[in-house]
Amino acid sequence: MHPRRGAKLSISASRAAFFDAIEQSRPSVAAVEVYPPHEERLSVVSQLRERHPGLPIVVIVHSSSEAVAIAALRAGATEYLVAPVGETELLRAAAAFTRPAEHEERDACGIIGDHPSTRRVRSFLDRVATANSTVLITGETGTGKELAARHIHSHGLRSLRPFVSVNCAAVPDTLLESELFGHERGAFTGAHAASSGKFQQADGGTLFLDEIGDMSPLAQAKILRVLETREVWRLGGARGNPVNVRVVAATNRNIEQLVAEGSFRSDLYYRLNVARLQLPPLREHRSDIPILVRHYVGEMNRQFAKSITGLTPESLRELDNYKWPGNVRELKNFIEAAYIDLPDHHRGLASLPLSVLERLQTALDTPQERVQLLSALKAMRWNVSKAAQRLHISRMTLYRKISKHGITRDSCDIE
Secondary structure (H helix, E strand, O other), rough: OEEOOOEEEEEOOOOOHHHHHHHHHHHOOOOEEEEEOHHHHHHHHHHHHHHHHOOEEEEOOOOHHHHHHHHHHHHHOOEEEEEOOOOHHHHHHOOOOOOOOHHHHHHHHHHOOOOOHHHHHHHHHHHHOOOOOOEEEOOOOOHHHHHHHHHHHHHHOOOOOEEEEHHHOOOOHHHHHHHHHHHHHOOOOOOOEEEHHHHOOOOOEEEEEHHHHOOOOOHHHHHHEEEEEHHEEOOOOOOEHHHHHHEEEEOOHHHHHHHHHOOHOOOOOOOHOEEEEEOOOHHHHHHHHHHHHHHHHHHHHHHHOOOOOOOOOOHHHHHHHHOOHHHHHHHHHHHHHHHHHOOOOOHHHHHHOOOHHHHHHHHOOOOHHHHHHHHHHHOOOOOOHHHHHHHOOOHHHHHHHHHHHHHOOOOHHHO
């Protein structure tokens, strides 16, 4: 065993030694080298998968064919490499399943992941946090806009002051002034005492205006006035109160289109659109899914007082195929749903919530899937790696789909 690039590699020469090493060292990844005939070594994979459902297994074969790849997949392999495999390639494959903890627990605000787009988001947030600029965050529902806003606040100069969040779509115009700006005693029926609004509550800190694209024209005008004058007038008040807040706004709508349609004020848009961040949907950084799953499994273990080790590789492959319209929030909710009435330490597909299973199955079994697979394989002349890249799925997922649809090289009509 020797250290190299932050990893430890242990080699076993026999089946007994291999399983002893697995039990004693509890590795993050196991690799099994398979020589023809394959049945005996693939039985090692099957036995290992049965004993350790959540352990990633890399299979290294010396004769590559779709039949061997599918057999390895059925035995429980997570990844499939063709010999000769150098140390660099093996470590790169292992790294896909063993991201460093610093990426998983990057910060308390949950900006988690190691995809290039995730790293760019963190880099932007770290830079903008130290400034005092107004920030506009856009992105689909569930991409983590409030998490990004909290990151900006907690890493900035205002971190010791309040962070106040307002859902602009949820505040009716009749309550807007009181909610945002406060009111004086007697300003309206039931106002028995003076009250500060969200702007004053956030004084010195950060005010997060969520879903600002759904704000009514009246609300937009009042927000614009505060941003221009830096003072708020309480309902029923006789004078303005100065406020010092950093505004971070967010919307899941196309705000430029709203401006063009006239439903969002252009002058307010220009006030907000100083530092701009577009959060990517989860389907564009799928390699972060295992990292996010591990993070949320740890979080749910603490919440539910359980010791779940995580999803099986097969489950992770199914998650990778799902489109995640609800993005990271949907993934977190999915993990939480899986914990309800779950007593076991290992979890496979059969234990996932029925509603999630149905969504996954619908995503996987579209009528056009076989046609898409055939088209990609034919275009790439049965180069499975290139076809998988073309389809934006992993190579092992493609082998599984080839097996499911009964696709052969002859069915692709490749000369």
